[in-house]
Amino acid sequence: MNPQARAQTALFALALSAFVFGTAEFVVVGVLDLVARDLAIPIATASHLVMAYALGIAIGGPIATALTTRFERRFVLALALAVFVASNVVIIVSRHFGLLALARFVPGAMHGLFVGAASVVAAGLVPARQRGQAMSMVFGGVAVATVLGVPLGTWMAQAMGWRAVFAGIAALGALAWAATLAIVPRHEAGAAVGTMAQARAAFAPRVLALLAVAALLMGGQFSVFTYIAPYLKQVAGATDKSIAAYLLVYGVASAAGMFAGGRLADRNASATIVVANALLLAVLSSLYFFGSGAFMAMLILAAWGIIGFGMVPAIQIRVVGLAGQGGDLAASLSASAINAGIAAGSLAGGWALVRFDVSAVVLVGLALCTLALPAAWATRSFEAPVPMAPASVPRPDIQRQLLNRVAQPDD
Structure with a gap:
């Protein structure tokens, strides 16, 4: 198998793992009523399982990443998957909600750890332009x-x-674990960097500014998307049965946007973020003014999926690049920022829904995305730090001077 084919196969193995993590994160929304009935708890209490996973990504992911940055990356990926599988086995046998919530927090942390390590491994499998x-x-x-x-x-x-x-998720996770060990090549950790040095690089103001943009953009989207079902029912006249069709269109468009966004990010990641932000404003405005028609609402959702997910690779590339030697930790911080934005946006949209009406959630989304635009524009000028040469290695010009002195000794 040629190197390019091996790289593609390894990327598919990483995509399989990401598919497993993504399914574990979101599928619980569709089974909350069943969990509540089985454990004899209110559905509002069962919904904390969603928050537990998100907190795992936002808090546990960066901590796990900081603790493993000196380890070989394939080992980190396999470790994350192994702990993920074990946690899901605990979920299967658990009869107590507290243990169930903990068993959701831990996979969330492994999700954050996986995102950071997989981003580094994926970037190392291909030329810089890809x-x-x-x-x-x-x-x-x-x-x-x-x-x-x-x-x-x-x-x-x-x-x-x-x-x-x-x-089923545990079984798929075990398959992804085996595929990772069999297909993904070893990827040694970067030069040894102290935990504090990593943290300083990952929490540099330029990185935090971009993470804030990511949080605002995701918050703006999910202040609306969290309540898209009632919006479609009350504004676009959708029925319970047709909601699935709307969401399917959005999901397919999101997958297409993710892959297209990767190509755009390779051309100009900074410009991709700014343009996507501006287009999001146009999409949400269209939803507010023209979303009352069923067909138009579906077209708007398709455009939204492409644009909203199309910016994700660009955000990740910029975050990792701006963090320099703290890139591994910063890669997991982007997942934290995105999940923090999702949680905050959902709360803001819920406030607007209760205080006003379902259309107000779109105005909240527009406000957050509008705040993000000037910040996104400002981040275009941010430059990645220049790697510092090890202190023990002389600069090339000094090396040449030393060699000349050896070759031409004093008379």
Whole structure:
């Protein structure tokens, strides 16, 4: 197998792992009522399982990444998958909600760890000009999970029980673990960097500014998308049965946007973020003013999926690049920022829904994305730090001077 084919195969293995993580994250939304009924708890309490996973990504992911940055990357990927599988086995046998919530937090942390390590490995498998496409393969696995994994998991839960879903996720996770060890090449960690040095690089102001842009953009989108079902019903006249068709269109468009966004990120990641931000404003404005028609609403959702997910590879490339020697940690921080934005956006949209009406959630999304635009524009001027040569290695010009002195000794 030639090197290019080996790289593509390894990327597919990473995409499979991302698909498993993505399915585990989102499928619980479709089984909350079954979990609540089985454990005899309110559905509002069961919904904390969604938050537990998100907190795992946002808090546990960066911590796990910081603790493993000196380890070989394939080992880190395999470790994340092994802990993920074990946690899902705990979910299958758990009868207590507290243990169930903990068993959701830990896979979330492994999800964050995987994203950071997989981004670095994917970027190392291809030439620099194709890194956006490589990262889109990884994140594309998550996008495909929303199209295939979540609907199939929900169907399986209705037919066989919610625990069967997590049994299937554990089995797929074990398959992804085996594929990672068999197909993904070893990827040694970068030069040894202290934890504090990594943190300083990953939390540099330029990185934090871009993470804030990512949080605003995701918050703006999910302040609307979280409540898209009631919006479509009340504004576009959608029925319970037709909602699935709308979401399917959005999911397919999201997967397509992820892969297309990878190519655009390779051309100009900074410009991709700014243009996507501006287009998001146009899409959300269209939804507000023209979303009352069923066909128009579906077209708007398709455009939204392409644009909203198309910016993700560009964000990841910029975050990792701007962090320099803290790139591994910063890669997991982007997942944290995205999930923090999703949580905050959902809360803001919920406030608007309760205080005003369902159309107000779109105005909240527009406001957040509008705030992001000047910040996104400002980040275009940010430059990646120049790698410092080890102090023990003389600069090339000094080396030449030393060699000349040796070759031409004093008379």
